[in-house]
Amino acid sequence: MNAEQPTAGSIAVLIVDDHPVVREGLSAMLESAPGIRVAGTAGSGEEAVVRAAALEPDVILMDLRMGAMDGATATARILAHSRRPKVVVVTTYEDDADILRAVEAGAAGYLLKGSSRADLIEAVRAAARGETVLSPAVAGRLFRARSQEQPPPLSGRECDVLRLVGRGLTNADIGRELHIGEATVKTHLLRVFKKLDVSDRTAAVLAAIRRGLLD
Template sequence: MKGVEDPAVVRVLLADDHPVVREGLCAMLESDPAIEVVGQAGSGEEAVTLAERLVPDLVLLDLRMGAMDGVAATGHIRRRSPRTKVVIVTTYEDDADILRAVEAGAAGYLLKGSSRAELIDAVHGAARGATVLTPSLAPKLFRARAVEAPLLSGRECEVLRLVSQGLTNGEIGRQLFIGEATVKTHLLRAFKKLEVSDRTAAVITALERGLLG
């Protein structure tokens, strides 16, 4: 098994109610030897069950799959398997859908028209803790939030920039020569100003409002 032999391999669970789409995504991902598709789900409920059992690094999740949609499944997966990242991959570009997915804890939102290279880069980026978003969707997320941009301090912006690069609190502290507890304080203050509850949502909000330069 690749995932057993090499811990650097990103273990991915695919969830889409169309078998042809799942097979296409699987073929694209497994063209990269550093990605292993460990399971496939045909519904939101099945995705939640498999994510809890397999504990993949990442779930690529369709948005609309019947009784339990991708947003609801994202919330369940993040609560039951907090170490597993979720990236929504969909054909839908509705502003509200994007916002709901991010608020549910998704690490990113990609369109199914993304190229193989974009998809693979997104998988590796999300697995490292980075926020991934199809560039054309950022304005939609901004419109969905439609609130006045809060003023972040220079240090808060620095911390969020490093979060967007996938650095941990400890790594950020070492790079900025501050304690890990101080990094956490800056993040909590940024969360409050941005009216979000996690790192991914904070980075996406700050980026789409132009706060990180």
């Protein structure tokens, strides 16, 4: 039977990778799995966008690093037009930034190409059920990446100092108001600048307000 002919009740999969041998290998791993059919393949991010619109697959196995349009960009473009397909990134790369970009683009999962056939098949089925698919190692990396992305919280004293900065008080005034030395006020402000990734007092107050850190 032609691989692109529909089968009632089956999970249609689009395989995207710029290496033919990888596309063939993934296809072979899935073809014998009950309830799964390979609807088609694509060799680039651009082709993936076109084929996803034409085939309307249930699940897309997406390579991450490909030519002009990478997997994260292709994922974002596909999902901007249709929320139906669930995208599972399958790649050799496990860099924290790569994982975060893929998930932020809307990917439902992230697997390494070294995953077993059983893991791949289960990932396709889980994604089709609407579940998030992350191997334990990748889940840990994603957690770390998201933790690094969020600025550390300000302490109560740092918030007190920043509120007074927002009122236009000088370091000396803030010190008298909080009964601490002026040098201590400067230390608190330097820590605030580092946590909020800013370089001056005004930017610190604005950044804290945007993040809801000041009431």
